[in-house]
Amino acid sequence: MRPVHGWRPATIVGTARETASANSIRLAVADWAGHVAGQHIDVRLTADDGYQATRSFSLSSAPGEAPQITVERLDDGEVSPYLVDIATDGDALEVRGPVGGYFVWQPGDDAPLLLVAGGSGIAPMRAIWRAARPHGTPVRLVYSARTADRVIFADELRSPDGPETTVHLTRERAAGFEYGRLRADQLSALLSSGGVREPRLLVYVCGPTAFVEDAARELTDAGLDADLLRTERFGVGGPK
Amino acid sequence: MVTRGFTGRPQRTEGAVPPGQYVTSDFPVLTAGGTQQLPTRAWELVVTDGTTERTYAWASLHDLGVVDLTTDIHCVTHWSKLGTTWQGVPVAAVLEDAGMADEPYALATSYGGYTTNVLVEDLVDHDAIVAVGYEGGPIPAEHGGPVRLLVPHLYLWKSAKWLRGIRVMPEDELGFWENAGYHHRGDPFLEQRYYGD
Known part of the structure; x- marks a missing residue:
């Protein structure tokens, strides 16, 4: 087992509007060593006054592609409205992960x-x-x-x-x-x-x-x- | 590092909960696999130290004495729920009644095959209970009823649902999520989420 990497700075390098209420956000993460399909990351946002909020999001990109999350807005949410409506290229946040060894798929098993x-x-x-x-x-x-x-x-x-x-x-x-x-x-x-x-x-x-x-x-x-x-x-x- | 454009909610909860957690009034369900549907009369708990084994049913567990517990609960997926009330039998009372040897490690097992490792110290020196009730009623199946473990000072994955067994032992043995990259102990106040934290 490999320890999960600590918090790392990440930059938004692309967003794609998937629906009126969902957005995909592509990230550049320092020293990203790849992920396994199905894993998630923790995302931490920090407000001007130091307030922080953390949530987990599944990665929607395949291994070998840049890490990307796809988020649907919860109207009473604290983090998702930022990620869906405000986030734009160049914004800075922090991530941990990738995390997870259960809800994952890896090559080797050719079962349908x-x-x-x-x-x-x-x-x-x-x-x-x-x-x-x-x-x-x-x-x-x-x-x-x-x-x-x-x-x-x-x-x-x-x-x-x-x-x-x-x-x-x-x-x-x-x-x-x-x-x-x-x-x-x-x-x-x-x-x-x-x-x-x-x-x-x-x-x-x-x-x-x-x-x-x-x-x-x-x-x-x-x-x-x-x-x-x-x-x-x-x-x-x-x-x- | 400041995230431009992020302000957070007006009603902030920092200070009230462990680091990295937010408060919810809902009770989300997190289970590896499906919910077990287990009638109370079919439920049994086997407690063993490898030499001595004791089996409890609903009534014989209740005979050990049910206590009320009001506590906050914390899930590693970042939500915390404050002031939940539970009814159950202290794990310390169960281990004592079962005459378990004094071992440092325990593995809790569930109907459905889930496992999680807990230090015996975390089971007996804290508010850990074998829970039989939630908010004055039965524990709903999706939340682990009829009987689940509740170790409220650790992340909730340690509180095995549909509790079937507690084995105490001299060596540590990792459980389901612990083998899948999660922390071996899982103290939310130390933010022990993942292996290596």
Whole structure:
């Protein structure tokens, strides 16, 4: 095990507006030694008067690419409104990491992947599908968003380089999208390919707490071995 | 280093919580894997030192005496929740009743396979309880009910949900998150988040 690097200065070197409420932020981090797909970093912001706030964000870039986070604004948030609406090239912040050895994907295992994402839970999935693609690992993505204009990485998901994707919209009907929350039978069907159960399928689920709780329960109820399931929950707003 | 354009909330919480934490009134769920659905009548706790083993069920655990505990809790993902109330049996009482040998290390195990290592000192010299109630009611399944460990002075990943076993032993044995890059002890006031902190 390698100690996690301490706080390091970082500079914002690029931002990309993903949706009206989500932003990707590319960072230049001193002595960045790379990361593993699925890992996160801690980000620390410091106000003029010395006040600091720290949050964790999944990396949305693949290993070998510059570290990038993708953040959705929480209206009552303290850090996300800055990162989504104010952050711009040249701004300075601090980061720790990369961190995490559980919700990760590394080359070597050629098992096919099923990625199940809710909202900005798509961020670490992007790191995983971009990492897996050069190895020829089959990747399926099922992604739940509220509305079509809240779909993050929409262009990449439509491109031939993206994973095999189904997007479910929970708040509106639109052409090219499934409507309604992801149902148990739909999740169960994703465990098979051509009607045949895929015994080695590795499943990653990331999103808001309730989304992950439901999807993980439905997948294990459908017979998925718990050892083949990796989950990451985020966000405040879970059960009180 | 100042981050241009960042001001923070008007209502600041520094001083009230360990470094790097913010206060939430929610109770986020963090679990490796899925929630275990475990009926109280099926729940058992096995306490062992490798020689002696003792098994507790819901009633025999309660017989050791349930206490109330009001405490702050701190998650390594940066949220803290203040003034939570719990009911449970002090771990010290369980280890004593089970007649455990005096060993320095413990490994807590969960239904579902989760593990975490804790110093016995952190279990017996602090407010650690085998928790059976939260805010006056049962502990919800997603928060580790019916019975979870609660070691409130350490980051919450040490407070194993769906507690199934406590093993005391002469050597330290790392648990799930400790093997995945997290700190071996996890004191939030020393900000022991990751391995090497």
